[in-house]
Amino acid sequence: MTESADAPSPSPDEQVVERLVPVWLAEAARNHSPTAAEGSRDWKSRRLSSEAARELSDWVIARVTDTAFNEDESPSPAAPEDAARISVADKAAVHRWLTAHGHDV
Numbered sequence: 001m002t003e004s005a006d007a008p009s010p011s012p013d014e015q016v017v018e019r020l021v022p023v024w025l026a027e028a029a030r031n032h033s034p035t036a037a038e039g040s041r042d043w044k045s046r047r048l049s050s051e052a053a054r055e056l057s058d059w060v061i062a063r064v065t066d067t068a069f070n071e072d073e074s075p076s077p078a079a080p081e082d083a084a085r086i087s088v089a090d091k092a093a094v095h096r097w098l099t100a101h102g103h104d105v
Helices: 012-028 033-044 050-062 086-101
Strands: none
Touching: 012 050, 012 086, 033 050, 033 086, 050 086
């Protein structure tokens, strides 16, 4: 049996978190956030401190870019090349994941 067959598939919420946390950490590092280094260390074991969880929660709210507005209703925000599209559903998934891991959002 292969290792991949032994490991459970990540939940849809976890898949969203795995996609977005590296983007958040990269942005935090570019902005010299003190939480970036701590978050990077913690994320290796798929956990976050309370402070990092709060910052991730705030970040995902601020970065929702896929709101179903057309270009006439809301201009596209300028974003770095490594930015991710973040939907309202992605924000909800991150918040559910944080809550499931004991964080208040």
